[in-house]
Amino acid sequence: MTVDQARIEKAVREILVAIGEDPDRDGLLDTPSRVARAMAEQYSGLHQAPEDVLTKVFDVDHDEMVLVRDIEVYSTCEHHLVPFHGVAHVGYIPNEKGQVTGLSKLARLVDVYARRPQVQERMTSQIADALMRVLEPRGVIVVVEAEHLCMTMRGVRKPGAKTLTSAVRGDFRNSDKTRAEAMALILGR
Ligand SMILES: Nc1nc2c(ncn2[C@@H]2O[C@H](COP(=O)(O)OP(=O)(O)OP(=O)(O)O)[C@@H](O)[C@H]2O)c(=O)[nH]1
Numbered sequence: 001m002t003v004d005q006a007r008i009e010k011a012v013r014e015i016l017v018a019i020g021e022d023p024d025r026d027g028l029l030d031t032p033s034r035v036a037r038a039m040a041e042q043y044s045g046l047h048q049a050p051e052d053v054l055t056k057v058f059d060v061d062h063d064e065m066v067l068v069r070d071i072e073v074y075s076t077c078e079h080h081l082v083p084f085h086g087v088a089h090v091g092y093i094p095n096e097k098g099q100v101t102g103l104s105k106l107a108r109l110v111d112v113y114a115r116r117p118q119v120q121e122r123m124t125s126q127i128a129d130a131l132m133r134v135l136e137p138r139g140v141i142v143v144v145e146a147e148h149l150c151m152t153m154r155g156v157r158k159p160g161a162k163t164l165t166s167a168v169r170g171d172f173r174n175s176d177k178t179r180a181e182a183m184a185l186i187l188g189r
Pocket residue numbers: 077078079118119120121148150151154155156
């Protein structure tokens with residue numbers, strides 16, 4: 001099962017009527033199908049598993065931290081279905097076999113979980129847990145900094161407020177020093 005675009009089209013037409021618009025006016029004629037295509041992309045992560053993207057795992061002679069910082073992330077708040085966006089930082093310490101994945105795969109993994117209706121805390125943990133499971137590293141750290149449009153364009157209206165979430169597993173959880181080293185790399189900009 002993938003995103004049901006025909007059903008989205010129907011629903012969007014209904015929403016347009018419900019807000020008092022005319023879905024048959026020129027500018028809105030193609031809107032239901034555009035929204036359906038956009039949503040198919042926005043929610044494509046629901047139909048992907050981490051194994052689909054963490055495909056290249058190779059052995060290198062490196063068993064110390066690998067960290068990709070400032071991965072742009074766009075997700076959708078599951079409470080209001082409006083975007084939240086920011087950056088994710090994903091780090092891990094390879095296992096004793098020195099198994100690493102391609103750097104781009106970490107960014108792809110972020111998208112698997114971002115492209116779903118989400119809350120930031122769950123997205124952060126899911127990225128960390130998936131990396132632990134598939135790559136079996138000695139530890140994982142994921143930090144996400146994001147601005148939620150549901151807090152800026154509506155509701156409490158606090159533009160600029162950033163939400164920071166982190167998930168630490170394995171060595172990053174057990175060792176204050178390792179975690180501090182990672183946080184210094186993440187925040188040291
Ligand atoms: N913990 C958490 N909360 C979130 C996230 N995204 C949105 N929220 C919050 O979810 C809450 C939903 O609160 P409700 O009171 O049910 O909804 P609401 O009346 O629209 O709330 P307001 O946004 O305060 O107007 C709000 O406080 C949002 O800020 C997230 O990723 N994590």
